[in-house]
Amino acid sequence: xxxxxxxxxxxxxxxxxxxxxxxxxxxxxxxxxxxxxxxxxxxxxxxxxxxxxxxxxxxxxxxxxxxxxxxxxxxxxxxxxxxxxxxxxxxxxxxxxxxxxxxxxxxxxxxxxxxxxxxxxxxxxxxxxxxxxxxxxxxxxxxxxxxxxxxxxxxxxxxxxxxxxxxxxxxxxxxxxxxxxxxxxxxxxxxxxxxxxxxxxxxxxxxxxxxxxxxxxxx
Amino acid sequence: xxxxxxxxxxxxxxxxxxxxxxxxxxxxxxxxxxxxxxxxxxxxxxxxxxxxxxxxxxxxxxxxxxxxxxxxxxxxxxxxxxxxxxxxxxxxxxxxxxxxxxxxxxxxxxxxxxxxxxxxxxxxxxxxxxxxxxxxxxxxxxxxxxxxxxxxxxxxxxxxxxxxxxxxxxxxxxxxxxxxxxxxxxxxxxxxxxxxxxxxxxxxxxxxxxxxxxxxxxxxxxxxxxxxxxxxxxxxxxxxxxxxxxxxx
Numbered sequence: 001x002x003x004x005x006x007x008x009x010x011x012x013x014x015x016x017x018x019x020x021x022x023x024x025x026x027x028x029x030x031x032x033x034x035x036x037x038x039x040x041x042x043x044x045x046x047x048x049x050x051x052x053x054x055x056x057x058x059x060x061x062x063x064x065x066x067x068x069x070x071x072x073x074x075x076x077x078x079x080x081x082x083x084x085x086x087x088x089x090x091x092x093x094x095x096x097x098x099x100x101x102x103x104x105x106x107x108x109x110x111x112x113x114x115x116x117x118x119x120x121x122x123x124x125x126x127x128x129x130x131x132x133x134x135x136x137x138x139x140x141x142x143x144x145x146x147x148x149x150x151x152x153x154x155x156x157x158x159x160x161x162x163x164x165x166x167x168x169x170x171x172x173x174x175x176x177x178x179x180x181x182x183x184x185x186x187x188x189x190x191x192x193x194x195x196x197x198x199x200x201x202x203x204x205x206x207x208x209x210x211x212x213x214x215x216x217x218x219x
Numbered sequence: 220x221x222x223x224x225x226x227x228x229x230x231x232x233x234x235x236x237x238x239x240x241x242x243x244x245x246x247x248x249x250x251x252x253x254x255x256x257x258x259x260x261x262x263x264x265x266x267x268x269x270x271x272x273x274x275x276x277x278x279x280x281x282x283x284x285x286x287x288x289x290x291x292x293x294x295x296x297x298x299x300x301x302x303x304x305x306x307x308x309x310x311x312x313x314x315x316x317x318x319x320x321x322x323x324x325x326x327x328x329x330x331x332x333x334x335x336x337x338x339x340x341x342x343x344x345x346x347x348x349x350x351x352x353x354x355x356x357x358x359x360x361x362x363x364x365x366x367x368x369x370x371x372x373x374x375x376x377x378x379x380x381x382x383x384x385x386x387x388x389x390x391x392x393x394x395x396x397x398x399x400x401x402x403x404x405x406x407x408x409x410x411x412x413x414x415x416x417x418x419x420x421x422x423x424x425x426x427x428x429x430x431x432x433x434x435x436x437x438x439x440x441x442x443x444x445x446x447x448x449x450x451x452x453x454x455x456x457x458x459x460x461x462x463x464x465x466x467x468x
Binding site for chain 2: 114121125138
């Protein structure tokens with residue numbers, strides 16, 4: 001089939017799939033971002049077990065393949081009498097893995113903070129949480145915009161895990177299998193999804209660069 | 220004991236080691252209310268460590284440090300509350316790079332002292348005026364000269380209404396032409412009766428502003444005297460050598 005035939009016949013479905021991918025990407029990244037910040041705070045906290053937990057969390061979810069995690073969530077958890085809907089399983093997988101990377105990016109952003117500023121905050125009588133909230137997290141976030149942009153693109157690509165379970169509505173990768181089981185879409189069916197992934201990635205990249213320019217810290 | 224004889228900062232037999240280096244060796248020192256004590260000595264003599272130990276940015280191995288008669292808490296909220304009463308100025312300014320100069324002065328009063336935002340800003344502007352950088356209030360630190368940054372850092376410490384101020388080589392990172400503007404601000408503070416502990420290499424400043432000069436070498440306090448007596452007639456050979464090395468070239 002040609003691209004125009006595919007778009008004629010499945011244009012609506014592609015559009016729906018694009019929005020599904022966008023929605024998954026948005027919520028996955030949001031979740032990963034929030035959890036990433038919390039884990040990072042744990043990793044620098046004065047309490048040793050919390051630091052250990054934070055490091056452990058990152059090691060686990062940084063080193064587990066997305067597909068393996070999804071399989072565990074979908075097929076193993078029900079044995080423990082925990083059954084999530086498919087879309088929740090996909091979301092959990094695409095939150096947990098990027099959250100570990102998010103924390104790593106924030107840790108490296110933290111390294112850009114001059115230690116003297118931490119001492120200054122302490123000397124002013126700020127508590128750990130005040131120091132974290134006012135000095136450490138804002139600066140590490142602002143120094144990590146570009147890596148976090150990459151992470152958002154990677155998160156978007158990770159949402160293709162959704163094609164491995166019966167997700168409704170389907171996202172951009174799932175839609176290809178759907179089409180190819182009905183018509184001989186062949187490689188063109190993939191190409192359309194690939195183009196839509198690329199487009200999304202470019203948009204994320206542009207937004208990231210813009211934010212980076214706005215918030216970059218003058219040193 | 221009158222109000223003015225009350226010690227604000229008190230160190231009793233303080234020891235600290237960095238590995239094999241005995242960086243603070245039986246240090247006892249008292250700074251009374253309104254007093255300006257200047258610590259001088261060669262690099263590596265332990266003077267910065269002493270200054271930083273007073274608000275526990277450096278821990279100590281043994282001995283006791285008291286602030287306004289109370290021992291320094293070891294950690295946590297209590298320590299933070301104590302630190303809030305001690306102003307500190309660093310060699311490298313250490314202004315928060317991501318916030319404006321004005322924000323640098325309001326963050327801690329708002330967070331720690333729970334001052335209202337409006338009140339904190341008014342106070343901040345008043346202090347910036349006092350140190351002469353009010354026109355830079357809305358810039359970020361990197362847009363200021365070193366001297367301006369250091370004056371803003373002094374104002375930031377003052378915004379907490381500290382009972383004493385610690386200065387850890389406040390002019391050592393500055394270009395020569397900016398040293399004067401910072402020392403002037405410090406001299407003003409001293410004149411207004413601020414209790415100050417100052418580590419510096421500025422001998423003329425020490426001579427003019429200090430009530431007492433403490434000479435350290437090898438982790439020990441070698442000599443402690445009025446500036447006239449110390450600079451006029453240093454007693455120890457080490458102090459003599461140190462002072463002559465400053466004028467040798």
